[in-house]
Amino acid sequence: LLYIASDAELKSWGVRFIQPxxxxxGLSSPADSMEYRDYYRDIEQLLDHxxxxxxxxxxxxxxxxxxxxLGATLGTRVTRVGIVGALMTPDDERLRGQTPLSSLLFIWTAKHWPSATGRLIEGLAAEWKKDPERFFRSQNLRNSKVDVDVAFRPEVARGLKLSNAETLRYGFEPLVRGELRRIGAPWGIDWKAIRAPVRFWHGLKDAATPPLGSRILAERINGAEVIEPPEEGHMLIVPRAREIVSWVAFGPVNPAR
Structure with a gap:
């Protein structure tokens, strides 16, 4: 969250923020065969350490x-789960026609034609290496205006550009064999095992991930809440950082409307 809240801001909120x-x-080595339900082992060791x-x-x-x-596998060690701009695979018929075609293309080819996905990502990586600034603009200008306005703030833009670099640290193959494969396959999450309070935030002007995805996920989790700011998009985590981080860290807060 380097571009969402500074260390000084987090400290003033009384939050210790750990971002594995x-x-x-980034610095986490690829683990292509790892499933989402296995991740708790790494985080459990980190928390113990x-x-x-x-x-x-x-x-x-x-x-x-x-x-x-993590909410489903770490039991009482998880106090709350906050989700912003939820990613949701189009395995629910209600989502068909709402998921961006580019996302569908990557997910489908990663599952059925991984070599083609690798070539697509390799092409994007070459474009990024050739002109990072132009790549950043081309990837972000396609979003809703409210998200463009947030993404092009200097401190946010710097963070997003660093994220692009970290995404490609190990090349494109781990993205295909690991990340995209996992996204497109059944997630294997035991929804009933999530006992901690869960809150979703999803801006109704989100052009990257459909807000309906958050509603569908919330239906699967007992007592989950959905906050849908009408004039915000995928980057709402930036203007609402304090609200979101405070709820995750400390519990119920009244969402800004």
């Missing part, structure tokens, strides 16, 4: 299944 890289991203008994969990976009899986 998921497998194949840091002497943290209980924690809230926050997932944004592609972090959705990882965070929900």
């Amino acid at each position: 890289d998921r497998p194949g991203f 840091l002497k943290i008994e209980r924690t809230g969990v926050l997932g944004w976009s592609a972090g959705t299944p990882w965070a929900l899986a």
Whole structure:
């Protein structure tokens, strides 16, 4: 969350924020065969090492299944689960026609034609390496205006560009064999095992992931809430950082409307 809240802001909120890289991203080595339900072993070791008994969990976009899986597997060590701009695979008929075609293409080819997906990602990686600034603009200008306005804030843009670099640290193959394969396959999450309070935030102007996905996921989890700001999009985690992080860390807060 380097571009969402500074260390000074988090400290002023009374929050200790720990952000592990998921497998194949940043400094976390690829683990192509790992499933979402297996991730708790890594996080359990991390919590033990840091002497943290209980924690809230926050997932944004592609972090959705990882965070929900931790809620299902870490038991009482998870106090709350917050999800922002939920990623949802189109395995529910209600989502057909709402998921961006580019996302469907990557998910389908990763499952049925992984070599083609590899070539697609390799092409994107080459485009990024050739001109990172142009790549950033082309990837973000396709979003809703409210998200463009947030993404092009200098501090946010710097963070997003760093994220692009971290995504490609291990090349494109781990993205195909691991990340996209997992997203497109059944997630294997025991929804009934999630006992901690769960809250979804999804802006109704989100052009990256359909808000209906958050509603469908919330239906599967007992007592889950959905907050849908009408004038915000996929980047709502930036203007609502304090609200979201505070709820995950400390419990019920009144959402800003």
